[in-house]
Amino acid sequence: MKLNKTVIAAAALTLTVGPTAVSAQLADDITLVSWGGAYQKSQHRAYVEPYIADNPDVTAVWDESSYEAVAKLRAMNEAGNVTWDLVDVVASDAIRLCDEGLAMEIDHDELLAPAPDGTSASEDFGDLIVSDCFIPQIVYSTTFGYRTDMVGSTPPTDVCAVFDTAMYPGKRSLEKRPINNMEWALICDGVPKADVYDVLETEEGQARAFAKLDTIKDDVIWWSAGADTPQLLADGEVVIGSTYNGRLFSVIEEQDQPVGMLWDAQVFDLDGWIIPVGLSEERLARAKDFVRFATDTQRLADQAKYISYGPARMSSAPLVGQHADLGIDMAPHMPTDPENAKNTFLYNYEWWADYRDDLDAKFQAWLAQ
């Protein structure tokens, strides 16, 4: 009711003022969907606070539902009542939402701001636009952290340390899904990086990956939430474990735990916005206005002050400064930093969109055996 009154009041105000009628076409509230935690906080401080400072009439509401965004959006769409305006999802989910017709296809150059030097948005984002519906925001990576006090005098420098139980005894944590694990297993089984997906496409290649994972199966704690590995590392439950690089940053720099980063063979992934299909005209206009602001060069660079994820725009990279609270330089903590990105692995979205269901069934069967 209160909301309605505000809307009516705002409408009445714009009507009387007249010339500002343009803003009457924009909805006054916006519902943003994200992942919660430090990441959502970084978005709030880098995008939402300055946006609201410019547009004091707007109320932004966060919904921490990105984990189930695809399912919820599908349910909303079936019910014919989409209540979200912008949804933060990983690239693979964006592709699926686009496939399902739940996310809006957009023209990146028309919707998004060009770089300060005039480079068009589609060039500035480059290859990171992996789907017609996807508005890239950050590059993050899934990589390994290890207990510096449990690896002796030879800290691991190679991702295959995960499979080396003789050199690094103890439990390790891996994500409870085939993505990334299958690739790392093949790389450590001697498959060249470029051939990983060709090998994984065959039955023999899949068997090979599972055989490699079999060698450590009894030593693995499988995680399903990004916070699991940091907790397991902090408790000394595991000697090495995979998680998102931003989580490791906060364990190492913010919580000061004896944990080290292993950037080798980090798997780059993307996170960004999609606009749901089925928004009313006013809400769509507001969502578009916000997303144009939130993904401009400065805003993306600002976000790196609060979290160690790389901005998706090329033009943002030189603007990355220091951490807002800790005062440390953020550039060396970015997954995209040249020092960290010496050996990276690019996750193949299209391939996984096809093989996900099949390999997941196999992976779960393998886990259960």
Place this chain on the structure above:
Amino acid sequence: MTAIDSPVLTADGTPLKASLRRALRREKARAFLLVAPLLLFVLLTFIAPIADMLFRSVENGIVHDTIPRTVQALRNWDPEESGPPGDDVFEAFYTDMVFAVERKSHTRLGSRLNYERTGLASLFRKSGRRVGKFDTKDYADAFKTLDPAWEDAATWDVLAGSEAASLPRTASAHATWLEAVQADGSDPLEGEPWDVLYAALYADLMQAPAGGFENPLLNGAQSAAAGFEPVSLREQFAAIDEDWLDPQVWRTIRTYAGRYTPGYFLNSVDLKLTADGVQYRDEGDRIYILLFGRTLYMSLVITISCILLGYPVAFLLANLPLRTANILMILVLLPFWTSLLVRTSSWKVLLQQQGVINDILVALRIVDDASRLILINNQTGTIIAMTHILLPFMILPLYSVMKTIPPSYVRAAKSLGATDWTAFWRVYFPNSVPGIGAGSVLVFILAIGYYITPELVGGTRGVFISNRIAYHISSSLNWGLAAALGTILLFAVLILYWTYDRIVGIDNVKLGG
């Protein structure tokens, strides 16, 4: 005589019987109105979702709705053939795909079919991008050069009406085209006909007997079309991806063309529906039977643990003086009032290898530091945590039943010479069985559908079927399979309930009183 035959009347002159009936009806209506909110609530939040779930587990309209012409054409194709289907199927598929791409439903169909055959999602996505740029543009150009009338949407409108019988493909494609253009909000008569219409017209003209049209425009077009360079749609599709020539792809589409499919149910029991009938899945893909079995087995273990731990507590509660019993009761209820997630997370802290229990055992030298017990991320973890969480559901019904057993029964048994054990076993215990029954049914049914605790502490071998259902609902989006798994779980519970009723009798279950 007449006085007896004539009906008894009430004060206002209506027959007494009718008046009574009306009063009764009013009473009934009032009673119904009283329960109506609850009935509506149950209907909306319980019956309707379950009905929807049952329906989803067999529903498969997407294939038929997205590519109706292809489904029709594939009916005449023998799936035993070693090669891909004939040109008619590719023609139909081309028409369907163009409109599906316009509605953006081709990728949705791709994800649906990808559940059955890996690779179809990208095949449909890729083809969707290219299907609008086929060489069928050559037909369009050729027809337009022949007669400018073909550029005019009105020509098509007239022909699709008057020649529908002799131009079936064109008429059907035109009807869908009209819908697509109108859905776009534009005037169809102003629109430019799409290439797909020309391709359909070409196919119709080639099939029709020469010169058999009444319309001279068509006769002219027909004789000219014979000289056009034919565009093989099969090759156009093959140029996108060789997979379109793979008969397996078409067999999958044909197998799943029906509006209803048993496919999801077969998948839920590790079978699969193929063109050759129902087959077992590969050894490495079988998982659901194992998970159903494990869910039942672990729920049973949890129920038994709850009985063993709950019975003595309930006995104490029922027999201690009220003051002490109340304090004990609070201890039982306290965890009940604590958030489920908090309790599960505390179990993590307690049970992990560097956790409290292991630390104590190591400090007491009961276990060696190198061989700390693995109590979590396996079945043990799930059983411990879930037994704790479900224990109140066992204790409370047990307690309320035990409370009603008169102490004089046991005293009487003892005065007749029974030992303590005999008095308990022959007199007290049989009286408490309805409580065990109620507690077991409650705990077992709750356990069988549990999700969050196994997910957090179950590792890989301690997870339930519900975790897979959640996965298919929120991650893989295979809602049909999730619905089928859920339906099987529902019927498993109903069958168990029925068996229980047969063996113990549901009248013997008491929640109290």
